[in-house]
Amino acid sequence: MQSSVDIVPEHSALTALTSELKVQSASSSTPAFSPLYQQIKSLILTSLKAGEWKPGEAIPSEIELAARFKVSQGTVRKAIDELALENLLLRRQGRGTFVATHAEQQVQFRFLKLVPDRGTRGSEGPAQRDIIECRRSRASADVARALALRTGDTVLQARRVLSFGGTPIILEDIWLPAAPFKGLTAERLANYQGPMYALFETEFNVRMVRAEEKIRAIPASDIHEQLLKVTRGIPLLSVERIAYTYRDEPMELRRGYYRTETHHYHNTLG
Amino acid sequence: MQSSVDIVPEHSALTALTSELKVQSASSSTPAFSPLYQQIKSLILTSLKAGEWKPGEAIPSEIELAARFKVSQGTVRKAIDELALENLLLRRQGRGTFVATHAEQQVQFRFLKLVPDRGTRGSEGPAQRDIIECRRSRASADVARALALRTGDTVLQARRVLSFGGTPIILEDIWLPAAPFKGLTAERLANYQGPMYALFETEFNVRMVRAEEKIRAIPASDIHEQLLKVTRGIPLLSVERIAYTYRDEPMELRRGYYRTETHHYHNTLG
DNA sequence: CAGTGGTCTAGACCACTGG
């Protein structure tokens, strides 16, 4: 090292960059200290939300971002690390950092945790997807609450059956807020190859990032009898999912009913 | 920086420490490159397994570990970061890094994902736990396979009911390999306050680190009718869990049956 | 071969905890 006296700070980004937006508030009761990399993280997140880089595309290199934000590479590195951990970005050594997407082969059906008892998903061939219906309707009280809408707001409602090896296994009822999905039709849904969430990305710029599921055991009703070919009253897995976009905005309510004679819901506890 | 010529490497841990165990194999077809911090990570993991530091205790500070392993603080930092991410260690700023434990108040019932429909767990008061039985038996074929034993090996078998607010909600059948849990009795189980996994840690030095669950909907049988006070045939959530210790050794098979009229299994998808 | 992410170091300083 040089002969600098250690009282003189060699580097002091937080101080030096006081002219930027990175100042600590240091005002109210809670100091609300936020490290630099967290601020960089939200800046990247903002660009992500604004669609500056599309799903599947590469974002600028760490060096470029470091120059843009006037911080060291290590700091943007830490910001990107966290975003990658949250599955928002995908790092590929030697190639770059990419905006995560549901369209990639490797991570298709990332949110579907139902797997066949023997082997893994895919071993039984691709799923057959039949759209039963897709229509506009009014949000009931519980649907509205789940989607942060008001009762009576317009929603899109879809129903579909997923079959594996010719056997219907899953019935899903899906509710979407009408506004962000303007123009979505049954045909569009039926003809699209690949996961539904990939369609949402490419066609409506809506990216599902996180989801919460509530799981119960319920008896099959008439609808299940018809569409899943099961006898009324037998146990089904009820999976209610609310999917969220970047900023914790609920964007989809999905009620799934799973037959679990030959499949099971798989979960890993860390 | 100093006037060092950039061809001369200033720091080169991997080279300089060739005398240690950190050499790259660089022999077979796959180079099997392993970064330094990964090697540090397994060294720490080894100490953890060997019980050098007990659950709840602090491990040496980053500076001490860096000195011990002859690497920079940043490298042990990255190793510890990953172990903390895997819930094996717990960082506490200003205090130190601690061996994770199931006994801590905050993370009790880390693996139990059943929550009441309204509010969060705990709002309904503590669970009542009744040990129905606890005995030695022989592993059936499927139990043996789950625990990596041979059919007929001795196992400990326990059955208990968990009640919330006076209502029986969960029936659990638990199988443990006899050897590591020598001396475990029904009394020991019944009298222990706190999570079962905390007992395993303190009494048998067995730490459950990870678990896999298979979830199904099944009809209630006679046993459920008796112990959960439900009518035969109503849907129950069947949760089969295999819990693993550090090195992916299966150490517990647990078959849980959950009533889901007032509770649900909650899961977050990332 | 240039460009990307990934590793490693050394050192300064900050935030937090406890005695």
Place this chain on the structure above:
DNA sequence: CAGTGGTCTAGACCACTGC
């Protein structure tokens, strides 16, 4: 106040990818 983890920097070098 000393000690701990947490942040930030600057710079060197390595591993991997594609052209």
